[in-house]
Amino acid sequence: xxxxxxxxxxxxxxxxxxxxxxxxxxxxxxxxxxxxxxxxxxxxxxxxxxxxxxxxxxxxxxxxxxxxxxxxxxxxxxxxxxxxxxxxxxxxxxxxxxxxxxxxxxxxxxxxxxxxxxxxxxxxxxxxxxxxxxxxxxxxxxxxxxxxxxxxxxxxxxxxxxxxxxxxxxxxxxxxxxxxxxxxxxxxxxxxxxxxxxxxxxxxxxxxxxxxxxxx
Numbered sequence: 001x002x003x004x005x006x007x008x009x010x011x012x013x014x015x016x017x018x019x020x021x022x023x024x025x026x027x028x029x030x031x032x033x034x035x036x037x038x039x040x041x042x043x044x045x046x047x048x049x050x051x052x053x054x055x056x057x058x059x060x061x062x063x064x065x066x067x068x069x070x071x072x073x074x075x076x077x078x079x080x081x082x083x084x085x086x087x088x089x090x091x092x093x094x095x096x097x098x099x100x101x102x103x104x105x106x107x108x109x110x111x112x113x114x115x116x117x118x119x120x121x122x123x124x125x126x127x128x129x130x131x132x133x134x135x136x137x138x139x140x141x142x143x144x145x146x147x148x149x150x151x152x153x154x155x156x157x158x159x160x161x162x163x164x165x166x167x168x169x170x171x172x173x174x175x176x177x178x179x180x181x182x183x184x185x186x187x188x189x190x191x192x193x194x195x196x197x198x199x200x201x202x203x204x205x206x207x208x209x210x211x212x213x214x215x216x
Contacts, residue, residue, distance in 0.1 A: 059131075062151025065123055073119035076176035081115050109195040117173075117180035118195070124173060125182055125193040128152075132193075138167045138186035147171065159206040170196070172204040 060068070113121065131146050132138065140160035147157050147169070158170040166187040173180040179200055184193040198204055 059127070065127060069116075069120045069123055074115040076114075076116050076178065078115035080111055080113060080118065109197055112197045113180060113195060114178060116176075117178040120173065120178075121180050121182065121195040124171070124180075125184075125195065128171070128182065128184060129191055129193040132184070132186045132191045133189065135186055135188065135191075137165070138188065138191075140167050140169075143167045143169055143186045158204055166190075170204070170206045172198060174198055174200075174204070 109118070109121070127150065128147070131150055132143065135142060135146065140162050144154070144157060144160055148154070152171055156172045158172060160167060160169045162168075166185050168183075168185050171182040171184070173182060177200070179197050181196045181198040181204065182193055183196040185191065
């Protein structure tokens with residue numbers, strides 16, 4: 001059973017994807033304000049600076065995202081927030097015989113990532129998924145370039161592998177004792193980016209992490 005994260009997004013498995021917060025939207029609006037305007041043939045004004053796929057110049061930078069995470073997410077090491085417990089049925093209420101009680105997870109990001117990692121992961125996975133959503137022919141080279149443009153260096157990007165029309169990848173986001181990583185599949189409108197759990201120490205090894213199964 002996945003934890004309800006209070007807001008949604010447009011991606012596959014999006015029940016855990018929050019939309020960008022007002023603060024992040026404000027950052028993007030400020031950046032867009034630097035662009036000029038152009039006149040269409042009908043005289044209507046449009047915001048200039050339409051960008052090619054993968055260009056993120058008008059979005060918050062990685063440094064701005066990290067600063068926002070530092071200010072808004074729980075401190076490093078904060079314990080995981082337990083999944084919500086279903087409310088008990090009122091006395092005398094009839095419970096349908098076919099009611100399925102979901103299992104409480106015992107492993108995976110929901111229970112192994114601390115509260116800070118979970119919060120930070122929401123922002124990173126939203127940002128990366130949006131950047132990859134419209135990518136045509138997502139080859140490893142194109143995916144790597146977009147991740148670099150977003151500020152994720154090659155040392156954080158692992159196991160780029162193409163399979164047919166999709167490319168799978170991992171991003172190592174461990175910091176301050178955390179275990180956060182992201183597992184993604186770039187597949188155009190079917191792009192999926194999920195949290196995963198890396199080892200607490202040592203080099204990042206894609207085979208040694210636990211995730212929610214993006215692209216499996």
